[in-house]
Amino acid sequence: MMMPTLHIRLLGDFSLIYNDRQVTSLNTTRLQSLFAYLVLHRDVPQQRQHLAFLFWPDTTESQARNNLRQLLHQLRQALPAVEQFLSADAHLLHWHPVTPCHLDVAEFEQTLTLADETARRNDQHALQDALEQADNLYRGALLPGCYDEWILPERERLRQRHWQVLEHLLRLFEGQGDHVSAIRYAQRLLALDPLSEDLSRRLMRLFTLNNDRASALRVYHTCVTTLQRELGVEPDPATREAYERLMQQETPVIPARVHQPLLAAIPTLTGRKLEWKDLQNAWHGAITAGPHFVLVTGEAGIGKSRLAEDFLLxxxxxxxxxxxxxxxxxxxxxxxxxxxxxxRSAGLRAQLRQLDAVWLTEVARILPELFAEQPGLPHYESVTEYGQRQRFFEALARAILVTSQPLLLLIDDLQWCDQETLEWLHFLLRFDPTARLLVVGCAREEELPPHHPLRTFLLHLRNSMRVTEITLQPLDAAETAKLASQVAKRELDTGSVMHLYHETGGYPLFVVVEMVRADLGRAPASLLEADHPHGQPPLDDARTLPPRVHAVLVGRLLQLSASARAFVELAATIGRE
Incomplete structure (x- = not known):
C-alpha cells in the first residue's frame, strides 16, 4: 500500500493536506515556524543544539533545549504522521528525503530552474509557460504571519525571485507586442512598488501603445499623488517629460466600452481586506442596481485617501x-x-461636446472656457428663481452622466465641502435611477460635529437610496510590520516593529513617514545596532516633521480648548520619561 502524500503550502499562508484531508492542528505560529524550517532544510540533518539556539536565542541552553523538546512533542501530537517524514534522536532531526511530499516552495524553485534552462535554449514559448507557472505557484510571501529571524532572508529571497518572474514576463510580452498582457504585468509590478517611477513610465508607454491615452494620463496623476503623499516629492524629469509628450498628442482617444476588462490584482493595501470588499460590493451594486454613495471616515493619517485612490485605479x-x-x-x-x-478631468471633459447647447450654456457657469471653444454658445442668465437653479443642477448632472461607461467619482476631505456641492450631490444621486454611478467620499471623523452639513446630507440620502459607510481603524502590530517592511523593502526585526507600532499607533501615514525619515531603505537589517548602542532606534533621530504631518498635528491641536492645549504643551515638555 502506498504511503499517503503530504501536501505542504507555505507561500501566502500555511496549509497541510495529508491523506486528502486538511490538517488544522498545527495552529500556532511557533509550531508552523519549526515545521517550515525543517521542511525547507530537509536536505541537511539539523542538530538539536542549533535549532534550540535559533528559536530561543535569549534563553539558557538547557531551557532552549527543553523548549525544543516540548515543541517537538506538540508537533507529534498535532500531526502523528510526522514520524513517517521526520526522524529524531538525541542529537539530530532529519527529514526523510524519500517520503512522498509536495512542497509549494520546492515546486516554485523547480519551475524557476526549468525557466532558466528554457531561456538558455532560447525557447520563448516554453520560457513563457514556465514563468507563468512559477507566477501561479507564488501565492504570496513565505509564512506571512511569522516574524522569526531565520525566515526573513528566505522570505525576501523568494519575493525577489517572484519579482524577477513578473519583470521577465513583462519584457516578454513587450517584445511580442502584446500590450494588453504587458499592461497586466506592469500593473502588478507597480502595485508591489507604487513609488517606482520607472514602472509608472513603462505603464504610461504601454497604455499609449494600446491607444488608451486616458489611462496613461491616469497613471501619471496616480504617480504624482503617490509621490507627494508618501514622500513629499515631485516626479523626476523623465516622468514629467513622458507626461508632457502625452499632453502634446492629438485629442485623447476615448476608449470604447471594454468587453473584457483587465483584471487588476487587488492593491497591496495592508489591513484593509474587508474595506476593499465593501467597496467592490458597492461598485457592483452601482453597476447592477443604480447610483450608490460610499462614505469612508477615519482620523487624519488613517489611510482614507490611499484606499479610495487605489480603488479608483x-x-x-x-x-x-x-x-x-x-x-x-x-x-x-x-x-x-x-x-x-x-x-475638467480627462475622462469627462472631452465628452461634454455630446451635450445639447441648452445644457452646455448652464455648464459654462462653472466652465467659462466653453465659450472660447464654442463661440456660438448662448450666454446664460442670472439664477434668480428656483426653476433656474434646478435647470442648472440638471445640466451639471447631465454633464457628469453623459458617458455611457460606468462612472466612479471620488471626493476627498468631504468635511470641508461647500453646502451647494452637497445639495447638488444629493440631486445627482437621485437624478437617474438607472445610472451606473458610484460616488465615494472621504471625511475626517474628528471634524464632523453633530450638526455638520455632511451629517444632514447623509440623513436625507439614507431615506432615498443605499449608502455604505466605512470607518477605518488603525493597523494592528502585525499590519504595521507588514506596511513598514513594504516601505523599507525588507523585513524588520521584532523590536523595531514594536517600537514603530508604539510610536505611530498604527496610523499608516505616520508609519510611512517614520520609515522614510529613518531612511530604512538603506539602513542595516536591525534598527537596534552599533550606531545606537543604547537600543534607541533611529526613528527618533529626525527633529523635523514633514509639512503634511505637521499640518495634521497642528489642525488637531487647534481643535482643543485652551486648557487642553496647555495640558498638551506641558506633556510635550515633560516627554515620555
Missing part, C-alpha cells in the same frame, strides 16, 4: 470612467469647486 482598470477631486479648508465657501474639477 482598480475601477479604471475595469473599464470605468473615473474622476477625483478634493475639498480644501480654505476654499470651503467656493461653491461647486469639486464639480468643476470633475468636469
Amino acid at each position: 482598480w475601477a479604471s482598470q475595469q473599464g470605468a470612467v473615473t474622476a477625483k477631486t478634493r475639498s480644501y479648508a480654505a476654499e470651503g465657501q467656493l461653491s461647486l469647486a469639486p464639480v468643476t474639477d470633475w468636469l
Whole structure:
C-alpha cells in the first residue's frame, strides 16, 4: 500500500493536506515556524543544539533545549504522521528525503530552474509557460504571519525571485507586442512598488501603445499623488517629460466600452481586506442596481485617501470612467469647486461636446472656457428663481452622466465641502435611477460635529437610496510590520516593529513617514545596532516633521480648548520619561 502524500503550502499562508484531508492542528505560529524550517532544510540533518539556539536565542541552553523538546512533542501530537517524514534522536532531526511530499516552495524553485534552462535554449514559448507557472505557484510571501529571524532572508529571497518572474514576463510580452498582457504585468509590478517611477513610465508607454491615452494620463496623476503623499516629492524629469509628450498628442482617444476588462490584482493595501470588499460590493451594486454613495471616515493619517485612490485605479482598470477631486479648508465657501474639477478631468471633459447647447450654456457657469471653444454658445442668465437653479443642477448632472461607461467619482476631505456641492450631490444621486454611478467620499471623523452639513446630507440620502459607510481603524502590530517592511523593502526585526507600532499607533501615514525619515531603505537589517548602542532606534533621530504631518498635528491641536492645549504643551515638555 502506498504511503499517503503530504501536501505542504507555505507561500501566502500555511496549509497541510495529508491523506486528502486538511490538517488544522498545527495552529500556532511557533509550531508552523519549526515545521517550515525543517521542511525547507530537509536536505541537511539539523542538530538539536542549533535549532534550540535559533528559536530561543535569549534563553539558557538547557531551557532552549527543553523548549525544543516540548515543541517537538506538540508537533507529534498535532500531526502523528510526522514520524513517517521526520526522524529524531538525541542529537539530530532529519527529514526523510524519500517520503512522498509536495512542497509549494520546492515546486516554485523547480519551475524557476526549468525557466532558466528554457531561456538558455532560447525557447520563448516554453520560457513563457514556465514563468507563468512559477507566477501561479507564488501565492504570496513565505509564512506571512511569522516574524522569526531565520525566515526573513528566505522570505525576501523568494519575493525577489517572484519579482524577477513578473519583470521577465513583462519584457516578454513587450517584445511580442502584446500590450494588453504587458499592461497586466506592469500593473502588478507597480502595485508591489507604487513609488517606482520607472514602472509608472513603462505603464504610461504601454497604455499609449494600446491607444488608451486616458489611462496613461491616469497613471501619471496616480504617480504624482503617490509621490507627494508618501514622500513629499515631485516626479523626476523623465516622468514629467513622458507626461508632457502625452499632453502634446492629438485629442485623447476615448476608449470604447471594454468587453473584457483587465483584471487588476487587488492593491497591496495592508489591513484593509474587508474595506476593499465593501467597496467592490458597492461598485457592483452601482453597476447592477443604480447610483450608490460610499462614505469612508477615519482620523487624519488613517489611510482614507490611499484606499479610495487605489480603488479608483482598480475601477479604471475595469473599464470605468473615473474622476477625483478634493475639498480644501480654505476654499470651503467656493461653491461647486469639486464639480468643476470633475468636469475638467480627462475622462469627462472631452465628452461634454455630446451635450445639447441648452445644457452646455448652464455648464459654462462653472466652465467659462466653453465659450472660447464654442463661440456660438448662448450666454446664460442670472439664477434668480428656483426653476433656474434646478435647470442648472440638471445640466451639471447631465454633464457628469453623459458617458455611457460606468462612472466612479471620488471626493476627498468631504468635511470641508461647500453646502451647494452637497445639495447638488444629493440631486445627482437621485437624478437617474438607472445610472451606473458610484460616488465615494472621504471625511475626517474628528471634524464632523453633530450638526455638520455632511451629517444632514447623509440623513436625507439614507431615506432615498443605499449608502455604505466605512470607518477605518488603525493597523494592528502585525499590519504595521507588514506596511513598514513594504516601505523599507525588507523585513524588520521584532523590536523595531514594536517600537514603530508604539510610536505611530498604527496610523499608516505616520508609519510611512517614520520609515522614510529613518531612511530604512538603506539602513542595516536591525534598527537596534552599533550606531545606537543604547537600543534607541533611529526613528527618533529626525527633529523635523514633514509639512503634511505637521499640518495634521497642528489642525488637531487647534481643535482643543485652551486648557487642553496647555495640558498638551506641558506633556510635550515633560516627554515620555
